[in-house]
Each structure stands twice: as structure tokens, then as C-alpha cells.
Amino acid sequence: MIGGNESCTAGPISLSYLTCVAHLLGEWTGVEHLEDYLGYTVYLSWLLLPLAIAFIFPGIFFLTFIYSTVILLNIYKRKRKLSGDNSGNIWDGAKKMLTTIWDRHGRIWHGYEICGDEKIPEGPALVVFYHGACPADIIYFISRLLLEKKRFCYIVADHFVSRIPGFKILVDAFEVLHGPKEACVNTLKKGYLLIISPGGVREALFSDETYVIMWGNRKGFAQVAIDAKVPIIPVFTQNVREGIRTLGKIKILRKLYERIRLPVVPMYGGFPVKFRTFVGEPIPYDPNITAEELTAKTKAALQALIEKHQKIPGNICRALMERFQTRQKED
Incomplete structure (x- = not known):
């Protein structure tokens, strides 16, 4: 000492x-x-x-x-x-400013691309996304469409989003919807695109690298499309679960979520993996189809996109290599 x-x-x-x-x-x-x-x-x-x-x-x-x-x-x-x-709309300038920032972030961090955006019709449509652990791909998608196609997309989000401290102004600026069904139908009838992830928070937290679609018995989105007489467009983002993952396999966390319905599952990642959003073929309006049948048809179309464009199980290292290879080509 x-x-x-x-x-x-x-x-x-x-x-x-x-x-x-x-x-x-x-x-x-x-x-x-x-x-x-x-x-x-x-x-x-x-x-x-x-x-x-x-x-x-x-x-x-x-x-x-x-x-x-x-x-x-x-x-x-x-x-x-x-x-x-x-x-005019007080938030128009803010939307353009923020979507420019978000789009730039998507390009730099994830090399974000949209494949098949020409399939999006000129008129209204219900855009159905697979929900990753983080909705970053949806944010990039609406940003790219607003900046390049001049198309504004409304979003349906869970009620808890509005309860996050400070989020009310963001919800107001982008006119985020929480339902009810009538509000969604009216938005589509006005000629807008409307984005919804039927799996919601449950799919975000408890799906995994196998990209299981977790819709349960949800079919309200299909009824909205039928009532508004619009097509449904299935959309999937490649590697979305490799960007951020969750500890959703822990059973006690699943039980806790089902009891309090809040996103209590820890997340990890933020990896700069390659994101590609694939737009599927529109499912046209059919007056003779039921909500149950349209739900099954949409789920099958989304599952086909996943199987075609995503290697399962997802792999973080492989997704990072895809981003690195794309970056080399860009340089």
C-alpha cells in the first residue's frame, strides 16, 4: 500500500x-x-x-x-x-420540413427504397403494412410519397400513441387516426391513402425474425375498404425486424402486455440494415366479397410478399451486409 x-x-x-x-x-x-x-x-x-x-x-x-x-x-x-x-393547412410547411428530414435519415441510415410504388393508384386506397418492432419504415414510406408523389397518407395508430408525453402536436400535425370505422371510411371517400397495420402493437412486439403475421380475428380494416369501395394494397418492408428487435419471446412480458395493453417489451438494435419496401398488387374492390374473405385474401397477399422478399429467419449480419453492398454500389 x-x-x-x-x-x-x-x-x-x-x-x-x-x-x-x-x-x-x-x-x-x-x-x-x-x-x-x-x-x-x-x-x-x-x-x-x-x-x-x-x-x-x-x-x-x-x-x-x-x-x-x-x-x-x-x-x-x-x-x-x-x-x-x-x-391553407397550418401544418403543410411542417409536414414538408419533417418528411424531408425523415426521408434523408432513411436514405442515409437504411438506404431506404420503395419498390413497386407505380402500383399505387391515383385515387384512394387502403395500404396494409406488416408491423415491425418500430414503424420507421412507415414513416419513411409516407415521407417518400409526399415528397416525390405529392401524395399525403393518413395513418391509423393505437390510442396509446396520443398519450405519450408531447406527442399530441405530432398526432395533430399529421392527422393520425385512431378510428372509429366511420372516420377511416370518410378519409378514403375524400380520395386519400390510408395506412393501417392490422397486427398493431401485438404484432410489433411479439412477432419475430420468422415474420409471423399476427392479426388474430381483426377484420375491421377489410370492412372499411368494402364500405369505402377502395382497393387494398399489401405492403412489406424487407429486414424491418432486423433493424430493431424485441424480447417478445419472454412469456411473462406477453402476459403483462395482455393485461395492461402498453408496450412494455424491451427492444434492442437500431442497426443500419437495408430497408426495401415492396408494394404488392392491389386487391380490387369487390361488392360481393365479405370482410372475412377479404381479410384472408389480404393476409395471403402479404404473406406472399414476405416469402418472396424476405429470407427467413431474418439475420442481422446478412441485412447489414446487404446495406454495405448497396452502399458500395452507390459510391
């Missing part, structure tokens, strides 16, 4: 910072060989660092990316009120 009047740098050879701290703590606590414990702690910290980053990154991404959007919307709203310019 170092004597009370000695310095950590005394003598011809200076001690390392960690050794110095260990000696000082050892004197204060009376614990011998404390440097061994500290060395093991540092080693363990470095060993677990990648795992910690994988779990923390989605949260950091959510707070930074989404809440920066909320801040921008509040600044935009304040400036519009100060200028007194309320001509």
Missing part, C-alpha cells in the same frame, strides 16, 4: 490512474487488493458495453429523433401564430 504521505506519481515510475485510485480506495475502505476487483469490473464493463449499447440505442434514437420532431413542430406552430399566417 502507498503510505499516507506518498504520491501516486512518486518515484521514477508513475502508477496507472486505475492503480492509484485502487490504492487510495483501499486505504479508505481497508479492503486489500482492491485493484483486482476494479480491474475485473472494468473488463466486465467493456465486455458488456456492446450489449448495453444495443439496448440503450433504440431509446436514445426515440428520444432524440422523435422529440426533436416535437420541438420543431412547436417552434413552427409558434412562428405561424406570431406571423398571423394561417392560410
Whole structure:
């Protein structure tokens, strides 16, 4: 041990910072060989660092990316009120600004592409997505369509989204719908595109790298399409579950979700994997089809897209390599 009047740098050879701290703590606590414990702690910290980053990154991404959007919307709203310019839709400028940011992020981080967007009709349609752990692909999709096709897509989201602190302004700006069925039908009858993921939060949290479609008995979306007399367009994003994954296989978390209906399942990832959104062939309106039959037909079409464009089970390393290869071609 170092004597009370000695310095950590005394003598011809200076001690390392960690050794110095260990000696000082050892004197204060009376614990011998404390440097061994500290060395093991540092080693363990470095060993677990990648795992910690994988779990923390989605949260950091959510707070930074989404809440920066909320801040921008509040600044935009304040400036519009100060200028007194309320001509047209007050949020049109904000939508263009934010979708530009989101589209740029999709291009840089995921090399985002849409394949088959020419299949989207000029008129209204119900766009049915497979729901990944994070709806980033849906955000990129609506951004690309607004910027390149000048088509605004309404979205149907779970009610809990509006209860997230600060999210109300985002929900208002993009006119997010929570239902009921009549509101969805009216939106389609006005000529807009409407996006819905029938699997919802349950599919987001508890589907996995096998890309199982989890719709249960949900068929309301099919009835909406029938009542509005519009086609259904199945859409799937390749590697969406390799970007962010969940611990949905833990049974107790599934039971907890079914009891409180809140997204309590931890996520990990935020990996810059390649995202490609594939637009399937539209399922035309048929006045003679039932909601049950249309649901089955839509599910089969979405399953076909998954089987055609996704290697199952999904693999994070393979998806990262696809992104790397695409980046090399771009360069």
C-alpha cells in the first residue's frame, strides 16, 4: 500500500490512474487488493458495453429523433401564430420540413427504397403494412410519397400513441387516426391513402425474425375498404425486424402486455440494415366479397410478399451486409 504521505506519481515510475485510485480506495475502505476487483469490473464493463449499447440505442434514437420532431413542430406552430399566417393547412410547411428530414435519415441510415410504388393508384386506397418492432419504415414510406408523389397518407395508430408525453402536436400535425370505422371510411371517400397495420402493437412486439403475421380475428380494416369501395394494397418492408428487435419471446412480458395493453417489451438494435419496401398488387374492390374473405385474401397477399422478399429467419449480419453492398454500389 502507498503510505499516507506518498504520491501516486512518486518515484521514477508513475502508477496507472486505475492503480492509484485502487490504492487510495483501499486505504479508505481497508479492503486489500482492491485493484483486482476494479480491474475485473472494468473488463466486465467493456465486455458488456456492446450489449448495453444495443439496448440503450433504440431509446436514445426515440428520444432524440422523435422529440426533436416535437420541438420543431412547436417552434413552427409558434412562428405561424406570431406571423398571423394561417392560410391553407397550418401544418403543410411542417409536414414538408419533417418528411424531408425523415426521408434523408432513411436514405442515409437504411438506404431506404420503395419498390413497386407505380402500383399505387391515383385515387384512394387502403395500404396494409406488416408491423415491425418500430414503424420507421412507415414513416419513411409516407415521407417518400409526399415528397416525390405529392401524395399525403393518413395513418391509423393505437390510442396509446396520443398519450405519450408531447406527442399530441405530432398526432395533430399529421392527422393520425385512431378510428372509429366511420372516420377511416370518410378519409378514403375524400380520395386519400390510408395506412393501417392490422397486427398493431401485438404484432410489433411479439412477432419475430420468422415474420409471423399476427392479426388474430381483426377484420375491421377489410370492412372499411368494402364500405369505402377502395382497393387494398399489401405492403412489406424487407429486414424491418432486423433493424430493431424485441424480447417478445419472454412469456411473462406477453402476459403483462395482455393485461395492461402498453408496450412494455424491451427492444434492442437500431442497426443500419437495408430497408426495401415492396408494394404488392392491389386487391380490387369487390361488392360481393365479405370482410372475412377479404381479410384472408389480404393476409395471403402479404404473406406472399414476405416469402418472396424476405429470407427467413431474418439475420442481422446478412441485412447489414446487404446495406454495405448497396452502399458500395452507390459510391
